[in-house]
Structures are given as C-alpha cells and as structure tokens.
Amino acid sequence: MTDQKTGNTKQGSNLVDVGRITTVFGVKGWVKIHSETEPMENIFSYSPWWLKTRHGVKPVEVEEYRPHGKGLVALIKGVDDRDKAQELCQVTISVERGQMAELEAGEYYWYQLEGLAVITEFEGQVSRLGVVSRLLETGANDVLVVKGDADSLDDKERLIPYIPGQFVTSIDLEAGEIRVDWDPDF
Incomplete structure (x- = not known):
C-alpha cells in the first residue's frame, strides 16, 4: 500500500x-x-x-x-x-x-481503494464479492473490509488481507475494481 x-x-x-x-x-x-x-x-x-x-x-x-x-x-x-x-x-x-504526496506506481492511499468493486478469480471461477467499505490496520498487514452489494455473489462481509501478489492480484482505479484470489466461501 x-x-x-x-x-x-x-x-x-x-x-x-x-x-x-x-x-x-x-x-x-x-x-x-x-x-x-x-x-x-x-x-x-x-x-x-x-x-x-x-x-x-x-x-x-x-x-x-x-x-x-x-x-x-x-x-x-x-x-x-x-x-x-x-x-x-x-x-x-x-x-x-x-496536498497529498504523489505515490509510486503500485502504491495507493486508503481513500482510493474504498468503494472499489472486489472481483475474485478463485479456481477458475469469477465472482463479484462486493465493494471495499473500509480498511483495517492489523499490524501484520492491512485488511480490506468487503461488503456484499446488489451485484455481488451474496451479502456477506468478508475480510481479505491486503497482500499484493498473494491475495490481491490487481488494482484498476479507472475500472473501479480490485481483483483478488480469494475463496468466496470464506
């Protein structure tokens, strides 16, 4: 981040x-x-x-x-x-x-991630999980709080570790989405 x-x-x-x-x-x-x-x-x-x-x-x-x-x-x-x-x-x-400093490529302010749609590509299946409602600082890593919406798979709230390259596979601010590798059942 x-x-x-x-x-x-x-x-x-x-x-x-x-x-x-x-x-x-x-x-x-x-x-x-x-x-x-x-x-x-x-x-x-x-x-x-x-x-x-x-x-x-x-x-x-x-x-x-x-x-x-x-x-x-x-x-x-x-x-x-x-x-x-x-x-x-x-x-x-x-x-x-x-007033906020320009960031390096691949770095984001939290406000830029809030409101983005979260799409999982898990085991070949693509599903919308919801939108980022906020982020949590846990010490080990930040966590995306994803809330289900009208277009999502369900209305569950999910906590997804913000770990680029492991769980977060891509972020596209222009498209308004974050792609993750996350089991939708979790």
Whole structure:
C-alpha cells in the first residue's frame, strides 16, 4: 500500500479525512489529535486543515503541536481557551486531496481503494464479492473490509488481507475494481 494511509473521503469530494480532534488538553485551548496518517505526525504537514463541524466545513491553521504520550496535541490558531477548544471536540480533520504526496506506481492511499468493486478469480471461477467499505490496520498487514452489494455473489462481509501478489492480484482505479484470489466461501 503506502507508508501514509488516510481515512475516508466522499466520492467527488476534494477533501480526504486524515484524523479527528478528540478532546481538550489543558485550559489554554490545546486539543488531543487522533491521526490517521502514517507516521502520525504527518497530519501536521498539511495546511490548512478543514474541520467538518455541525455548522459546516471551515479551514483552520495549527499554531503549535507536539507529541504527548502515545498521541499528539495541538493548538489551533484563534482557539485560546478550553471552552473554544471544547467546541472542536469530535470533529473530523480533512485536507485537500491535492496536498497529498504523489505515490509510486503500485502504491495507493486508503481513500482510493474504498468503494472499489472486489472481483475474485478463485479456481477458475469469477465472482463479484462486493465493494471495499473500509480498511483495517492489523499490524501484520492491512485488511480490506468487503461488503456484499446488489451485484455481488451474496451479502456477506468478508475480510481479505491486503497482500499484493498473494491475495490481491490487481488494482484498476479507472475500472473501479480490485481483483483478488480469494475463496468466496470464506
């Protein structure tokens, strides 16, 4: 895949979700950040952040940031007290797709794989298994979560290890599909 994963995006949207503001940190406006980039500090290489609030999407700049324990904390420009910081809790952080680094051939951001049809070619039989609803990071390898749809073999949810060359045989973004070698009964 790539060393820099990302979260969700909506088809046609120019924004890619890269994390969340989870909770306040202290009384001076700092917030805790959950990053979906790898390494997690890469979230701070994007500017501006687009926060998806209940009042709409708004751009913000990060004034300062630092690691804290196993996570990250940040101070958003213009947010200088705990009450203002509280308003940003549980808000998704997105960035413009054009800010993301170009990848090498054969590397993909997670948002590029979400929504692709999954076709298995198992023991000479071709079947549609569904679409990639999301990806999971397991430590050993990433996993495609494939949900059955109206055009699939059945409505089962399948977890397919994202291992190119072994289970994932090809990815065609233009055709909107991933070909896998996976037993449809599993």
